Amino acid sequence: MRKLEGIIGLIPHKSNNPLLTCLLVEVRDGEVRVRGGNGEVEASASLGREDLEVEGEGTLLLPRPLAEYLPRARRVVLEGSGVVLELQGGGVIRGQTVAPEGYPEPLWQGGAEAGVELPEPFVRALGGLARFAARDDFRAIFRGVQLELREKGVRAVASDGYRLGLVEAPREAPEGTPTARAVLPRWSLEGILRLLSGPVRLDLGRGRVRLAGEGLEAALSAMEGEFPDYERVIPKEPTLRVRVAREGALSALDEALDIADPQNRRVDLLYDGQGWALEAEGPYGRGRWPFPARLEEGGLEAGTWAFNGRHLREALAWLEVQEIEGWLSAPGPSPAPTLWRGEWQGLRGLVVLVPLRV
Amino acid sequence: MRKLEGIIGLIPHKSNNPLLTCLLVEVRDGEVRVRGGNGEVEASASLGREDLEVEGEGTLLLPRPLAEYLPRARRVVLEGSGVVLELQGGGVIRGQTVAPEGYPEPLWQGGAEAGVELPEPFVRALGGLARFAARDDFRAIFRGVQLELREKGVRAVASDGYRLGLVEAPREAPEGTPTARAVLPRWSLEGILRLLSGPVRLDLGRGRVRLAGEGLEAALSAMEGEFPDYERVIPKEPTLRVRVAREGALSALDEALDIADPQNRRVDLLYDGQGWALEAEGPYGRGRWPFPARLEEGGLEAGTWAFNGRHLREALAWLEVQEIEGWLSAPGPSPAPTLWRGEWQGLRGLVVLVPLRV
Numbered sequence: 001m002r003k004l005e006g007i008i009g010l011i012p013h014k015s016n017n018p019l020l021t022c023l024l025v026e027v028r029d030g031e032v033r034v035r036g037g038n039g040e041v042e043a044s045a046s047l048g049r050e051d052l053e054v055e056g057e058g059t060l061l062l063p064r065p066l067a068e069y070l071p072r073a074r075r076v077v078l079e080g081s082g083v084v085l086e087l088q089g090g091g092v093i094r095g096q097t098v099a100p101e102g103y104p105e106p107l108w109q110g111g112a113e114a115g116v117e118l119p120e121p122f123v124r125a126l127g128g129l130a131r132f133a134a135r136d137d138f139r140a141i142f143r144g145v146q147l148e149l150r151e152k153g154v155r156a157v158a159s160d161g162y163r164l165g166l167v168e169a170p171r172e173a174p175e176g177t178p179t180a181r182a183v184l185p186r187w188s189l190e191g192i193l194r195l196l197s198g199p200v201r202l203d204l205g206r207g208r209v210r211l212a213g214e215g216l217e218a219a220l221s222a223m224e225g226e227f228p229d230y231e232r233v234i235p236k237e238p239t240l241r242v243r244v245a246r247e248g249a250l251s252a253l254d255e256a257l258d259i260a261d262p263q264n265r266r267v268d269l270l271y272d273g274q275g276w277a278l279e280a281e282g283p284y285g286r287g288r289w290p291f292p293a294r295l296e297e298g299g300l301e302a303g304t305w306a307f308n309g310r311h312l313r314e315a316l317a318w319l320e321v322q323e324i325e326g327w328l329s330a331p332g333p334s335p336a337p338t339l340w341r342g343e344w345q346g347l348r349g350l351v352v353l354v355p356l357r358v
Numbered sequence: 359m360r361k362l363e364g365i366i367g368l369i370p371h372k373s374n375n376p377l378l379t380c381l382l383v384e385v386r387d388g389e390v391r392v393r394g395g396n397g398e399v400e401a402s403a404s405l406g407r408e409d410l411e412v413e414g415e416g417t418l419l420l421p422r423p424l425a426e427y428l429p430r431a432r433r434v435v436l437e438g439s440g441v442v443l444e445l446q447g448g449g450v451i452r453g454q455t456v457a458p459e460g461y462p463e464p465l466w467q468g469g470a471e472a473g474v475e476l477p478e479p480f481v482r483a484l485g486g487l488a489r490f491a492a493r494d495d496f497r498a499i500f501r502g503v504q505l506e507l508r509e510k511g512v513r514a515v516a517s518d519g520y521r522l523g524l525v526e527a528p529r530e531a532p533e534g535t536p537t538a539r540a541v542l543p544r545w546s547l548e549g550i551l552r553l554l555s556g557p558v559r560l561d562l563g564r565g566r567v568r569l570a571g572e573g574l575e576a577a578l579s580a581m582e583g584e585f586p587d588y589e590r591v592i593p594k595e596p597t598l599r600v601r602v603a604r605e606g607a608l609s610a611l612d613e614a615l616d617i618a619d620p621q622n623r624r625v626d627l628l629y630d631g632q633g634w635a636l637e638a639e640g641p642y643g644r645g646r647w648p649f650p651a652r653l654e655e656g657g658l659e660a661g662t663w664a665f666n667g668r669h670l671r672e673a674l675a676w677l678e679v680q681e682i683e684g685w686l687s688a689p690g691p692s693p694a695p696t697l698w699r700g701e702w703q704g705l706r707g708l709v710v711l712v713p714l715r716v
């Protein structure tokens with residue numbers, strides 16, 4: 001009944017539309033279908049008789065506090081506008097249902113412009129990608145994640161203006177296959193991805209997106225507005241190419257962040273001609289950590305790049321590979337964006353990170 | 359190094375006395391002693407060379423952010439007012455220490471009036487007992503837990519005016535053994551009990567209490583004021599005696615609390631001449647649960663007792679016995695206090711709970 005709990009979890013405790021604080025339950029011929037959401041994102045599922053035994057027929061709204069008992073109910077009896085929930089432990093609850101008139105129609109009304117099967121690793125990477133979207137920003141579109149169905153792949157991009165994350169899965173689609181894109185609100189997408197497991201079917205159409213996983217179907221309203229042209233900020237060629245051992249790099253970053261200035265979380269990446277190190281300085285002292293990187297391409301005597309250490313940490317943590325490739329430009333007072341990339345489980349992921357001006 | 363982390367956890371991030379935001383470190387002949395706290399509660403420990411290798415000698419204050427690296431340090435070098443922390447992963451941190459002049463003297467200065475070894479189950483029960491103390495109340499003393507060293511036992515009591523918890527361990531002390539008592543602030547006591555494991559030595563003296571467990575010593579300031587005479591609210595004789603299966607009772611209470619009125623969390627305990635049940639009613643419906651109790655003493659045709667369901671739940675959860683004995687008085691509009699009791703691992707515990715007036 002995890003899917004039922006997941007759907008109930010999407011129902012708001014309070015809403016301008018009080019009907020949205022209920023779970024929609026439709027019972028026909030012993031089949032039970034439930035739907036819940038906040039108007040911007042919703043999920044629905046069919047429950048078999050083995051999930052829930054229901055006596056009676058009809059369509060009703062169950063206030064969330066009553067709906068929360070459903071996963072523990074062994075039998076549900078519909079009696080006019082009343083409902084009786086017989087719980088597994090022997091408890092019996094009698095409550096009132098709400099008339100379903102006025103409950104919003106399903107967000108997804110069909111009419112897909114394009115669709116694709118998302119492999120499971122892509123779905124997981126998509127959940128992590130959402131962190132690169134903005135929490136709040138003057139450009140509201142940055143609070144979204146753009147999904148793109150392209151001819152040669154399916155891609156997701158998120159950015160907060162200081163960093164950008166991108167993940168792509170290749171696709172063997174015949175020429176002329178429909179393409180489409182949509183920007184999904186970060187919070188809605190993260191909420192839905194927590195409920196879905198296994199591969200997921202993605203459909204895009206008319207301001208709506210549908211995601212369907214094992215036994216659960218979700219729909220989201222897409223955001224309005226244009227996602228900026230991000231391709232131009234992605235470096236095309238490395239000046240310097242390094243290779244970084246991810247696990248050791250994350251440990252060093254964790255310790256450096258503990259002492260770094262809490263205002264800007266500045267952590268410096270240094271090369272002294274021999275090896276690489278991190279340095280951080282805060283109000284209580286300064287520290288230096290060996291950094292497991294090696295220069296693979298390009299010549300460099302010495303250099304320093306300053307980063308928001310938390311952003312660098314999140315980039316390296318999201319790229320799920322043992323060794324991450326980094327592209328750096330020659331250091332200077334106004335350094336060019338850096339790029340961090342890796343390939344795993346058939347995916348290609350990258351993060352663009354702008355160094356701090358120092 | 360769990361004890362070191364525990365002591366650091368007691369150090370406030372901010373304080374009117376900035377010295378208290380540091381860990382006191384004393385190094386003599388390779389022996390390291392650390393102490394930290396907020397002025398009302400503190401803990402100290404000796405660290406062996408196997409815990410921490412220190413080069414240099416002296417007494418210094420380490421700001422909490424630097425102290426937090428200590429559990430991961432393989433070597434610490436004292437250099438005048440500076441300190442170098444060499445971390446296990448290869449990182450090196452250089453920081454400044456603070457001069458120790460003005461750091462408070464240890465809270466515990468000796469002079470125990472009475473002391474006792476607390477068995478491990480008593481220490482654990484004491485941690486749970488603190489929940490019966492008030493969070494905030496017009497009688498500040500209710501925010502404390504009273505510890506009593508009596509001739510025949512060691513006892514702890516907490517109450518918020520609506521309920522009272524008491525735990526006692528017997529003691530074979532010769533006549534004339536010194537007795538003493540002290541009221542300890544709930545938050546300080548809970549903080550310290552999290553750090554102590556195994557049996558604990560308790561000493562009481564002059565407004566201070568000392569608790570010493572394995573490798574860790576703690577001291578607390580006692581609260582001023584008199585704990586009220588609680589003995590008179592403890593029922594002495596049962597009118598009705600019931601026996602309750604704890605686990606089933608907790609499950610029923612959990613489900614009843616989900617639907618109960620969130621304002622008063624009222625849950626009714628009912629006897630109908632045959633069996634026992636719980637009933638609860640809230641804005642979304644009402645429910646009834648079988649309650650695993652049996653009447654053992656006293657005659658009763660039928661009756662209802664209304665409780666704050668969360669208080670009843672906390673009482674039954676704290677009494678760590680399979681079957682809990684309950685004392686009820688005949689039900690009525692202004693019912694007498696109920697008592698819930700059990701004995702486990704050599705302890706005697708009880709909770710007094712006043713039913714709601716209905």
